[in-house]
Amino acid sequence: MRRTVDDDKPAAANYHAHALARGLALLERLARARQPVTLGELNDETGLPKSTLVRLLAVLAETEYVVRVDERPSFRLGHKVLELSTAYVSTLDASAAARGYLADLAATTGQTANLGVLDGAQVLHLCVEEPDRPIRYTAMSGSRAETYATGLGKLLLAGVPDDELDRHLPPEPWEPKTADTRAELTELRADLELTRARGYAFDDNEFSVGLRCLAVPLEIEGRWIASVSVSGPSAELDPDRHEGYLAELRETAAAMAADPDLAAALRVVHRSLSPTEGGRSR
Structure with a gap:
């Protein structure tokens, strides 16, 4: 039998x-359309009788959630929808939405958990949660760091198209943070290629001596728009132990990407910081 929108209605x-x-x-159907949708198309796609559609659309048009644009007739969303979306976005807080996920990650791994996004040539730490232990890496939510010298930064740079990379790097020569910092573009490009291939970034004492960091992408709509990382003492993030940390990181990143409020908040942050809407499609 033909499927209709009634088959997807809430159970309640x-x-x-x-x-x-x-x-x-x-x-929702009109929101997915790039142009006005005709009554006939709505009938075909929803399975609802035209008489039912006419009554529903008349109410939506009267309340200004839908606009009739011609005599076919065809319809598009009205301005009242923008008021709803604006009100929704104004309540979003990416840091608050991420805090619980990062707190669990920090507790599970015993390392400092971080959510970062690109902001020009820097990484913006949207949210940081530290483990409950005396020896730990300390960072603050809202702080920033250079992209080329951090795990978060290198992961995010790996998701940027090659022709936009310069926009996210400071002018050369770069300041080496340690003797292991990738302080030249050729060196960094090789690291970014490796990061893309394996799907995670590794900061091996490049930002601070004695500190290592693993970072994975937080992927939304096919783009690496944020990164989740754990950072801690070098001896505890030895390569032999990466597999366990990466499993926890990927599980956390997937859960965060699946959270509709957090995903919406991150999209807003990404658009505000990335005018060109860059981001590598995977």
Whole structure:
């Protein structure tokens, strides 16, 4: 039998809520369209009778959530939808939404957990959670670091198209933080290629002597728009122990990407910091 939008209605929707569920389904369909959608197309795609669609669209148009644009008739979203989305975005806080995930990661690994995004030639630490132990790497939410010398930074640079890389690096010569810093572009490019190939970045005493960091991408809509990392004493992040840390990092990054509020907040942050909407598609 032909599938209709009623097949996807919430389980809690009773007879009196069917109209609301159907109206919301129409708004979602219009939101996915790049141009106005005709009544016939809505009939084909939703499986609802045209008479039902006409009644629903009339109510949505009267309340200004939908606009009828021609006599076919065809419809697009109205300005009231923007008011809802603006109100939603204004309540988002990426740091607050990420804190629980990072706190669990820090507790599980015993290392400092960090969520970072690119901001020009720096990494912005959106949220940092430290483990409950005397010896730990200390950083502050809202602090920044150079992209070329950190695990977070190198992971995020690996997700940038080659022709945009210069925008996220300071003018050369770069300041070496330690004797192991990738302080030349040729060296850094080789590291970024390795990072892309294996899917994670490794800061091996490059930002601070005695400190190592592993970072994985937080991927949303095919782009590496943020990174999640753990940082701690070099002896504890020895390469022989990477597999366990990476498993925890990837599990956390996947859970964060699947959180609709956090994903929406990160998209807002990404757009505000990346005017060109850059980001490597994987």
